[in-house]
Amino acid sequence: MVEYIDGSVLAQMGTPDMRVPLTFGLFWPRRGESGSQQLDLFEMSAMSFESPDFIRFPCLKLAAEVARCEGTAPAVMNAANEIAVEAFLESRIQFTDIHTVVAHCVDDMGNDDCESIPQVIEIDRKARNIAQKKVFQLSTG
Numbered sequence: 001m002v003e004y005i006d007g008s009v010l011a012q013m014g015t016p017d018m019r020v021p022l023t024f025g026l027f028w029p030r031r032g033e034s035g036s037q038q039l040d041l042f043e044m045s046a047m048s049f050e051s052p053d054f055i056r057f058p059c060l061k062l063a064a065e066v067a068r069c070e071g072t073a074p075a076v077m078n079a080a081n082e083i084a085v086e087a088f089l090e091s092r093i094q095f096t097d098i099h100t101v102v103a104h105c106v107d108d109m110g111n112d113d114c115e116s117i118p119q120v121i122e123i124d125r126k127a128r129n130i131a132q133k134k135v136f137q138l139s140t141g
Helices: 019-027 058-067 073-089 097-109 117-140
Strands: none
Touching (some): 073 117
16 A cells, blocks of 8 residues: 555555566566456455554564665665565574664765666665675674
8 A cells, every 4th residue: 555645545455366467567568468367346345454563564664764764774774675585584693683784884874865767876876885794794704
């Protein structure tokens, strides 16, 4: 769901099937037939929502904070997250270390104004380097 500045909320709903986003990516900008089951709103049970558990999911809290930033912090978080998740999938760090790596990068690099695409690319490169150093530090004790 995406909440816009005017207060409206847009929700993308569908059956949980990875063929849908894959088809979207392959056929963009057109829509293609994914082969997934169609969503029947009349067959659905009621939807319910809970407040996020920011204690259990600290990266979610960090993402919510960074999403409100208008500078480089979102790019920093994205780059650091990609490095941290890759390190976790390769068993170099623990799952709980993902937040440690990402938060370290966001804290270290801050949130500067962003003037150009080349600046974003440079910020991404720096964030990845900082994240890789933190991963190395965590993996070697």
